Amino acid sequence: MTDGSARALDRAASRWQRHPRVADALTTLSWVVLTLVPMFTAESADPGIPTRPIGPWGLGLGIAVVAIVATAMMLLRRRNPVLLFVLSLTLPLVLLPLSLDVGAFAVAYAVFAIAVYDRTSRAWIAGAIAYAVTVALSIVHLLTGFGFAPVSRSGSRWDTALAWVAFDLLLLLVALLWGQNAGNRRRYVAALVERARILEHERDQEAQLAALAERSRIARDVHDIVSHSLSVIVRLADGTRAVFDADPDRAREAVGQIGGVARSSLDEMRRVLGVLERPTGQESARSGTGLEDLPRLAEVYRGIGLPVRLELDLGQSEHDAGSGAADAHEVPAGLQMTVFRVVQESLTNALRHADAPTRVQVDVRVAVDAVHAEIRDDGATAAAPADRVGRGLLGMRERAALYGGALDAGPDTAGGWAVRLVLPRSGA
Incomplete structure (x- = not known):
């Protein structure tokens, strides 16, 4: 036929x-x-x-x-x-x-x-x-x-x-x-x-699951941004009120820092919510939440009195090993943002819950197979340890699990609190 x-x-x-x-x-x-x-x-x-x-x-x-x-x-x-x-x-x-x-x-x-x-x-x-x-x-x-x-x-x-x-x-x-x-x-x-x-x-079920995952991701980002910015702004506002009469220059500097933190948080919020309007649902390549932005983040917390010490080892590419050029650009953007958010949430928790810490150590190291991050503070926990286990810690664990990593948080053996994160680079 x-x-x-x-x-x-x-x-x-x-x-x-x-x-x-x-x-x-x-x-x-x-x-x-x-x-x-x-x-x-x-x-x-x-x-x-x-x-x-x-x-x-x-x-x-x-x-x-x-x-x-x-x-x-x-x-x-x-x-x-x-x-x-x-x-x-x-x-x-x-x-x-x-x-x-x-x-x-x-x-x-x-x-x-x-x-x-x-x-x-x-x-x-x-x-x-x-x-x-x-x-x-x-x-x-x-x-x-x-x-x-x-x-x-x-x-x-x-x-x-x-x-x-x-x-x-x-x-x-x-x-x-x-x-x-x-x-x-x-x-x-x-x-x-x-x-x-x-x-x-x-296909409809996958679309619904993708929408739920996107909503969960946006909720985590919004929580991190709001929690971080409000904690910093509240601490700066308290410091400004304390030195307003005795040291006006420091008060003006603190007010300027409040404006800078607020503007930065607004920019991040627009970037996060702007994903909803993009057909691809992807973030921009330069989101301000990468490994190279960690020094800026540490500087913000140092400015409000938290003794942050940052050790950042980004590794070296083989052809640039002689020049000492860092290869942070080889780490996927999603992985970098996860490390940034974990460090940010850990510093915010230290600001809220640690009592008079003398040192907050942040170590971030990029290895061939994984990215390691450890945040430790030596301050006595002002509240019960269970109070640190809130939405922020759950969000950090969800972020780590999304990339096949693991996050461990709890009292440190040397005193204080410690957060340890391991993210395999193959999971990205």
Whole structure:
């Protein structure tokens, strides 16, 4: 079959699938024509072949059986083809004393419907049952002459029995093979449609999960920005009030720092919320939250009285090892931001909870396989240790887990509090 013929058949099949009732009506009409025409012409088809007179009552009974089977075919062909097969096999048996056979084509239509709309295995079972009934009736005809009208001038029972056995076998095989082919194609298309529906559902679920993950990320960023900026602003405001009368110059400097921290926080907030308006959902390459921004962050906290000491080892690239050039740009931006936020949250916690720390040590080291960060303070914890385990610590752990890393936070063995972060570079 050529591609053009295949496409024409596909178009025709899809057209009938859009109008199932019309297809069922035409199928039923074709069976009625194939059944009623031989019934009305049975006595006059060939004068040389002996027949039994049907009579008006027999003809009326035959029409009634045809009407019942046709109605069942119209209603059950798609919904319950097995029931249609049972009716097509049993109802025509009442016409056998009149030598009228209206069940051969009806059974074939039912077997075809089972193969298309039910299961292929059931269609073959139904075909075997129908053929067994034909063989049994042929044996009865051979022994008694009952059931089938003669097919030859001699009226031989053998000729009639063999003709019906061969005819039904051929008819059932055509119905089975044709129905199996059409049913397999229909089930294949249904499987494709179902797979498309499942993929669409999974795509929607992935979109929802991505939206939830994005909301969680933005919530963490907003928490870090607001927590950091407000903590610094509150500490600067308290210091400004304390020295306002005694040292106006320091008070003015502190007020300027408050404005700088506020403006910086606003810029970060705009950058975080601006991701929602970008189609790609990606941050800009230079977000102000990289490893090279850690000295600026440490300087802010030193300016409000927290004794921060920063040790930053960014490593060296092989071709720039002689010049001492740092290779922080080789660390993915997401990984750098995670380290920055963990350091920022740890310094904010030290500012809030550590009582009179004399040293806050921040060590960040970029290795070949991982980025290590450790933040330790020696101040006595002003509040209970459990108070440090809040939303900020959960956010830090979520950030670390996002890149396959690990974060450990708790009281340090030497006193104070320690936060240790390890982020594998392969996790990015």
